[in-house]
Each structure stands twice: as C-alpha cells, then as structure tokens.
Amino acid sequence: MEIRVLGPGCPRCQEVxxxxxxxxxxxxxxxxxxxxxxxxxxxEYKVIATPALVINGKVKASGRIPSPKDIKKWIQEEM
Amino acid sequence: MKDKWIFLIFLLAxxxxxxxxxxxxxxxxxxxxxxxxxxxxxxEHVLLCLIPAFFIAGAISVFxxxxxxxxxxxxxxxxxxxxxxxxxxxxILAVCSCTVLPLFAGIYTRGAGIxxxxxxxxxxxxxxxxxxxxxxxxxxxxxxxxxxxxxIIFAVVIGLIMHLxxxxxxxxxxxxxxxxxxxxxxxxxxxxxxxYFAVMVAILVFINWGKSSPELKVWYFIYQAKWYIGAALLxxxxxxxxxxxxxxxxxxxxxxxxxxxxxxxxxxxxxxLVAGFFLGRPGYEGIIPSExxxxxxxxxxxxxxxxxxxxxxxxxxxxxxxxxxxxGLLGAGMGQGPALALLLAGPALSLxxxxxxxSVIGTKKTLAFIALVVIMAxxxxxxxxxxxx
Numbered sequence: 001m002e003i004r005v006l007g008p009g010c011p012r013c014q015e016v017x018x019x020x021x022x023x024x025x026x027x028x029x030x031x032x033x034x035x036x037x038x039x040x041x042x043x044e045y046k047v048i049a050t051p052a053l054v055i056n057g058k059v060k061a062s063g064r065i066p067s068p069k070d071i072k073k074w075i076q077e078e079m
Numbered sequence: 080m081k082d083k084w085i086f087l088i089f090l091l092a093x094x095x096x097x098x099x100x101x102x103x104x105x106x107x108x109x110x111x112x113x114x115x116x117x118x119x120x121x122x123e124h125v126l127l128c129l130i131p132a133f134f135i136a137g138a139i140s141v142f143x144x145x146x147x148x149x150x151x152x153x154x155x156x157x158x159x160x161x162x163x164x165x166x167x168x169x170x171i172l173a174v175c176s177c178t179v180l181p182l183f184a185g186i187y188t189r190g191a192g193i194x195x196x197x198x199x200x201x202x203x204x205x206x207x208x209x210x211x212x213x214x215x216x217x218x219x220x221x222x223x224x225x226x227x228x229x230x231i232i233f234a235v236v237i238g239l240i241m242h243l244x245x246x247x248x249x250x251x252x253x254x255x256x257x258x259x260x261x262x263x264x265x266x267x268x269x270x271x272x273x274x275y276f277a278v279m280v281a282i283l284v285f286i287n288w289g290k291s292s293p294e295l296k297v298w299y300f301i302y303q304a305k306w307y308i309g310a311a312l313l314x315x316x317x318x319x320x321x322x323x324x325x326x327x328x329x330x331x332x333x334x335x336x337x338x339x340x341x342x343x344x345x346x347x348x349x350x351x352l353v354a355g356f357f358l359g360r361p362g363y364e365g366i367i368p369s370e371x372x373x374x375x376x377x378x379x380x381x382x383x384x385x386x387x388x389x390x391x392x393x394x395x396x397x398x399x400x401x402x403x404x405x406x407g408l409l410g411a412g413m414g415q416g417p418a419l420a421l422l423l424a425g426p427a428l429s430l431x432x433x434x435x436x437x438s439v440i441g442t443k444k445t446l447a448f449i450a451l452v453v454i455m456a457x458x459x460x461x462x463x464x465x466x467x468x
Binding site for chain 1: 140141145146149152172178180181182184185186187188189190327331334335338341342435438439
C-alpha cells in the first residue's frame with residue numbers, strides 16, 4: 001500500500017502522518033508512507049487544501065486532520 | 080532539527096551574550112521594554128482575545144467544510160464567483176499561513192488560473208481570522224477593518240490585472256482538469272453551524288467591548304453589562320455544544336485549537352519580545368531611536384508609504400507577529416497610512432515565499448505580482464493616511 005501525506009511540513013500535516021502510522025501499527029499493516037512537501041508535487045495530486053491524505057493514489061481527505069477512526073477505515077478499504 | 084542548525088543557534092546565542100553591552104542604560108532599558116510589552120500582551124490580550132480567537136480558528140478548521148468553497152476555484156467555475164470567493168475565503172481557508180501557498184499553487188495549476196490564484200495569495204494571509212481579530216484589538220478597529228477591506232478590494236484588482244497581463248500565455252500551458260476533493264458530508268445542518276460560529280464571535284466582541292463616554296447611551300450600557308452578556312452567551316454556547324455536537328468532534332476541536340496554539344504562540348511570544356526590545360511600548364523608546372522611525376515612515380508622504388510597503392514585502396512575518404511590530408512602530412511615530420501599507424504588503428509577501436511563488440508561476444509573473452502588491456499597498460496607505468491621520 002502506498003500512502004502519501006501532502007503538506008508543506010506544518011504541524012497539522014505532521015499530525016496526519018502520526019495518526020496514519022499509529023493506525024497502521026494498530027491494524028498491523030505495512031505500507032510505504034511518505035510526506036510530499038514540494039508544492040508543485042502537491043498540486044499534481046489535484047488536491048487544493050492541505051493537509052491531505054492520499055492512499056493508493058486516491059484522495060481520502062483534504063484540508064483537515066481526519067480522525068483516527070476514518071484513517072483506519074480507509075486503510076482497511078484499500079487492503 | 081538538524082545539528083548544524085542547533086549549532087548555529089548556539090553560536091548566535093554565544094555571540095549575543097559576548098558582545099551585547101548589557102551594562103549600558105539604553106540596552107537595559109530596551110530589555111525592560113521587551114518584558115513590559117510582553118506583560119501588556121499577557122494581561123490585556125491573551126485571556127479575552129487570543130484564547131477565544133484560537134478556539135474560533137480551531138472550530139473553523141474542524142467544522143467548516145472546505146469542499147463547498149473549493150468548488151469555486153475549479154477551472155469551470157464562473158469567473159466572477161472565483162474572484163469574489165478567492166478574495167474573501169482566506170478567512171476560513173488560511174487559518175494557518177502554511178496552507179496559503181499550496182492552495183495558491185493548486186488554484187493556479189489546476190483550477191481557476193492566475194487571476195483568482197493571485198487574488199487568494201494576496202488576501203489570504205491578511206484576512207485570516209486570527210490576524211483580523213488581533214489587529215483590531217491591538218491596533219484599533221479602524222486599522223483592523225481597513226486591513227480586511229483593503230485586502231479584499233485590492234485582491235480582486237490585483238487578480239484582474241494579473242489575468243489581463245498573462246491570461247493569453249497561460250491558457251496554452253494549463254491543463255483543464257477538475258479538482259477532486261474528498262467527499263465530506265456535513266454532520267449537522269448549516270444553520271446550526273452558523274449559529275454556533277455567530278455565538279462564538281459575539282462572545283469575543285462583547286467581552287472586549289471598549290469603554291465609551293456615558294453620553295452614547297447604548298454603547299455605554301453594553302460596556303457596563305458586557306460581563307453579563309458574555310456569561311449569557313457562554314451559557315448558550317455550552318448548551319449548543321452539549322446538544323449538537325458529538326464527543327469525538329469536541330475532542331477534535333480542542334485538539335486543533337491546541338495545534339494552532341502550539342504553532343503560533345511561541346512565535347508571537349518571540350515577536351512581542353523583539354518588538355519591545357527594538358521599538359519599545361507606545362510612548363517609550365526601545366533600542367531604535369524614535370526619530371529614525373519618524374524620518375523613515377512618519378507622516379503620510381509617498382516616500383514613507385513606499386518604504387513601508389517595500390520593507391513589508393521583503394520582510395518575513397510569522398503569523399500574527401506583524402501586530403506587535405506595527406504596534407511598536409506606530410508608538411514610535413509611524414504614520415497610519417504607512418502602517419496600513421506595511422500590513423497589506425507584509426504578510427502576503429516575504430523573500431522566502433517569493434522564491435516559492437517563483438517556482439510555481441515563473442520569474443516574470445512573480446515580479447509583476449510583487450510590483451502590483453507594492454504599488455497597491457502604497458496607494459492604499461496614502462488614501463487611508465489622508466482620511467484617518
């Protein structure tokens with residue numbers, strides 16, 4: 001599974017990454033999690049508002065910090 | 080943080096400790112000014128203004144659905160709507176300054192194009208909720224209002240000019256694709272969310288109600304009753320929170336308020352100390368003599384306004400720090416016009432973000448944007464200074 005956290009590195013984006021990693025650990029799932037900080041790369045994902053969470057190329061949330069429950073749900077959907 | 084940055088900080092602290100002539104009266108005076116200004120903020124602005132404002136900002140980031148706004152930035156959206164939404168949506172989209180640049184890049188490359196993108200870039204940082212509230216509280220409601228209105232009007236003007244200058248060449252390069260935004264369903268009807276925000280803003284307005292002369296009967300009555308009004312509204316808010324919100328949502332609200340606080344307060348704290356040290360409180364001098372300030376940005380001349388907007392455009396202001404710095408400058412003799420010019424040019428531009436903007440839209444457009452911002456800020460400053468000196 002490929003997970004991308006989009007955002008220029010502000011605390012809100014870091015929180016999304018932290019929640020994602022926690023969710024992966026709780027579900028005991030492995031994934032390739034990376035931050036995308038470059039602004040031009042972020043706009044390639046067709047996302048406007050950051051922080052955004054992209055799982056397997058699908059935009060799951062943008063412009064907000066999603067709840068841990070939602071993140072777990074999305075990971076299970078994509079498995 | 081990388082070790083080399085930590086080392087650099089150590090080095091700077093060492094050099095400061097080594098070379099600053101702490102025994103001199105002027106330096107000692109400036110240091111005490113720094114802490115007196117900090118105390119003024121702690122006593123006057125933190126409890127009644129900043130903390131409620133941060134809760135409002137936190138609520139905006141959790142409960143306001145961004146998708147409803149973002150659809151107006153799409154490539155197929157009506158142009159008039161794109162411009163108007165771009166110029167005012169900073170209030171809800173730009174609570175944290177680091178979201179402005181990605182949004183700008185997104186609107187430019189994927190959405191409505193250069194006009195609305197630059198309109199958003201210009202107004203976003205100036206009209207975010209925290210900035211308006213703190214400007215109005217510390218620098219007076221006139222300057223706060225002028226900042227918000229000036230930012231909105233000139234955002235549209237700058238956006239339209241950028242569109243006229245560059246629309247032809249950009250139409251070729253742009254791929255017109257729709258923006259995908261994740262589906263978000265609202266948890267409660269619009270009117271409930273609206274009322275909830277209205278009550279929070281009302282609390283903020285009433286508990287900060289200023290004293291006026293007893294002749295203005297209504298205003299004076301509100302001033303006298305402000306704590307009762309505030310308490311009543313707080314009770315209403317508590318009722319709404321219990322009835323309308325789930326426990327999990329409230330946790331998210333507190334959490335996102337805390338994230339903003341963690342991010343912005345340390346910088347504001349440092350900004351207040353620096354402003355106090357260099358400029359002093361209003362009526363007192365810091366390390367920089369007031370006459371320098373008066374000579375550079377006093378009065379309302381073209382030179383003063385131009386200098387203020389160029390300096391503002393180059394300088395980097397962390398979120399909200401422009402407020403204590405301007406308070407110091409105004410106290411040291413800066414004119415009202417140049418102050419507005421700096422407020423308009425400052426947060427929208429800085430050397431570091433010019434580089435990012437350039438990487439998105441190229442050198443020519445960046446230079447045009449910078450020139451427009453500086454010119455517009457100068458003109459607005461002169462007009463404002465002429466009427467409200």
